[in-house]
Amino acid sequence: MNVRTLCLGILAFDEASGYEIKKAVEDGMFSHFIEASYGSIYPALTHMLADGLVTVREQLQEGKPLKKVYSITEAGRKALKNSLHELPQQDKFKSEFLFQALFRDQVEMKHLEAVFDGQMAFLYDELATIEECRQSAEPGSGHAFVNGYGRAVVSAAIQYMEESRSSLGLPEKTISSDAAE
């Protein structure tokens, strides 16, 4: 999938600016698909505007810079549907964290612990984001399915990580002020 399709998908739900799209991809409702930087989002929007897949409207705001709000067109919806049908019908579980875990004997214990804790922090953060999104997702919607899937997978990862901590030779984590589940 490319950034164009991602943006089109987001705009199919609601109009948005490039900045808002970035935020949604970074953290929000659309953070579980692919990554995208400003350097790919803005050109994608410009390109789609030229192709008539989106329209733009400049919005003046009080106390904030001018915002260019993009809306999807009928042609855009058609293009999205088309792209959707062309996407591969499988995806892969790939993890760079696992790659690092693979070499646990070859790195310093301190580093392994940092990596493990980093992944743990990520997983808990991810779960929190998902729970947050679950609030605003209506039951039976695509969003609800996505959040349910994410929650199932992330929870399983957390559980396995917690169980594995000692077997990797890592010290027990004394809970300082963390949010327990």
Next chain:
Amino acid sequence: MNVRTLCLGILAFDEASGYEIKKAVEDGMFSHFIEASYGSIYPALTHMLADGLVTVREQLQEGKPLKKVYSITEAGRKALKNSLHELPQQDKFKSEFLFQALFRDQVEMKHLEAVFDGQMAFLYDELATIEECRQSAEPGSGHAFVNGYGRAVVSAAIQYMEESRSSLGLPEKTISSDAAE
């Protein structure tokens, strides 16, 4: 992570040819980290050879073409360790399957079913691959941890998918003996 680091990691376990690396990344013990094509693997090996991170040995085989077997050097191990320490300490759950699921209302039911079944097939296949790898992974090793993680996550995904089938409006899957079209 780049393909160079991936290859180096694989070679840290055992010597291999470019072709063998590709197979291991496609299907085998090293299929859960990043993807890599011949077009990236061969140049990576050539590059690392020039840098002295690996050595090469040409191996004649009966009934098969000549094979170039690469082995990691001490400098290679050092470089690997270095790269490992520089990798990001988090990774992301990204899924293009979920993106498609998001638009379940906007695609034809037939397509949604194909995508769903495709993902299901992938998950079961993945689980089978992992179980297979578990046989050859010695307990307590990095491989064992990786396989355990993969198994936990993939199992959770399968369970959620099975539970969600009907709620997505998909027909119950009759155990496939009459799957011929």
Next chain:
DNA sequence: CCTCACATGTAATGAGTTACATGATTGG
């Protein structure tokens, strides 16, 4: 005052994929 959040964009660069190009051998 200075930094952060908001907001938009471009250009150089880099990393990888796809398609191309070749060729041996085995099995149906």
Next chain:
DNA sequence: CCAATCATGTAACTCATTACATGTGAGG
């Protein structure tokens, strides 16, 4: 004979990231 598997490699191309470039307004 033809397809598949084994095996190595290159070149054009795509796509996205990073760094650059600019500017406003709010709040500590």
